Amino acid sequence: MSARVAAVDVGTNSVRLLVAEAAQPLLVVEREMRITRLGKGVDANGRLDDQALERTLACIDDYAERWQDLGAERVRVTATSAIRDASDRDRFFAAVRERTGVEAEVLSGQEEGCTAFVGATSLVEGEPPYLVLDIGGGSTEFILGDREPDAMTSRQLGCVRLSERALCSDPPTVGEVTEARALVDAELDAVEALFDATSARTLIGVAGTTTTIAALALDLPAYLPERIHGSRVSAERVRSITDELCRLSTAARAELGPMAPGREDVIHAGALILDRVVDRFRFPGVLVSEADILDGLVLGLLNEAPLRLCD
Template identity: 50%
Template sequence: MRVAAIDCGTNSVRLLIADIDGDVLRDVERRMEIVRLGQGVDRTGRLAPEALERTFTAMRGYAELIAKHGATAVRVVATSATRDAENRQEFVDGVRGIFGVEPEVVTGAEEAALSFTGATKGLALTTPYLVVDIGGGSTEFVVGSDRVESALSVDIGCVRLTERHLKDAGDPPSVAALEAVVADIERALDRVTDEVPVERAHTLVGLAGTVTTVAGIALGLETYDPERIHHAIVSAEKVHEVTRRLVSMTHGERSEIPVMHPGRVDVIGAGGLILDRIVRRFAFPQVVVSEHDILDGIAWSVH
């Protein structure tokens, strides 16, 4: 069966066209565009017209690919930025017009479950897992073995924290601004500690662009290589080292990092701090990096 999955997050919109046969998922096409749909949502509570147009432009290209490859089932999932927006109906109407299906603005719990499925299907490490999906507007924490046992979505993400604290904080950002980011992260992790049994987890699995970018830097890659990054193991010390480098660099210096996508240059510092504080707070010795995430979970869900 050939399926198409679209994940519309706060920072990026992604497409996976895949063939699913039993327990095997084979990529036909995997695409990602940085559209910054969540631009200003934390401040205004609304999706900006220019952000919507960037997103719809990327989606029109995806619709052409879906038609070209003949996918028979399509599911569009939208997450944090769209959940938070007063004018999300504009987004819903635009997506329906492009793909002919209703986009699903999923809850944090649904997002967590899809991420868990995508990340852990076929993973054979010591369970339970703590799956952490660091997005643009939110971060999901999921504990489970072969299914979700506990999950929580908290409103810390690389775009949200950058807009809140780092946008006008200097280049590189001031110590005070970085401390404000960390304070927000720690408050969110207090909730995680109270509501999710993280202490049960044996293996930390990290997902999404922040984690894969930090892994690419830690591995010293000269080009972004998903095959090298997928299931790479990055030590806690390396996470701390890379994060320290990122928050002390200028925008120009970060843009020259070989594995850095241009759309992540301004938000990677906040994203790195989220990963760094998770590793510190919960004392994991390492993070297992997954290139498979909510997008794969969406694909499995329409099978």
């Protein structure tokens, strides 16, 4: 049997596990996702919420049992925006070490983006150069490149952060949606100042916001990764789904078949980010990849090679 490894991505909104073996393509043994909202309140308070932290640690406990049962030989646990921004992040690291024996790491925005690029471009076919868009809960990564990432930026605005800052009503008011779009546009101004995103021929979208929008575009009765991966959503469909999500209440969004429990109160914020990126950089649509930062982490473990960071 090939070497079996496991990676855990601890995000602002969700915690995900991937156990895999080396193969072409990557042989996925198990892939799991649970929404724990670790980043609740971090944007406003700069500290981890006690209940959110315990939910996240309980999830990691369950994942540790799974990677042990499945015989993973090497494990990597990484955290992103919420832990980067929390002043009391050491509570998280100490608890993971005590409960699993694994030294968790915090990825910089650059490491997060470049790892996502490696994962996203490994399993989809599109015309390069690519702009990989990773809409997270606390941050959004923009990574431009061909076979390797050439330029990237991590912006401090994800679906949880945008929802907490601007979309307070349920459903949001027209004024709140307008404010949210303005916040996104300000971040896109910063992206434009760093590199030319319009030089990309293909926009690849990863992570739960984009994959859920793809599921809605496909009218799927449930979240079906095998149907979602490699699908394309036109710019017009992104806009119409975004507008509809903003009109619906949280309860109504929760009733949509592909909606993961816990995503319904922030999916409209993530959709606004995707819609503004597609419109601002004049993409005809988005190519959707189920492979992302987790796949990049696993590939790094299997190759035992350090990731080349963007210059």
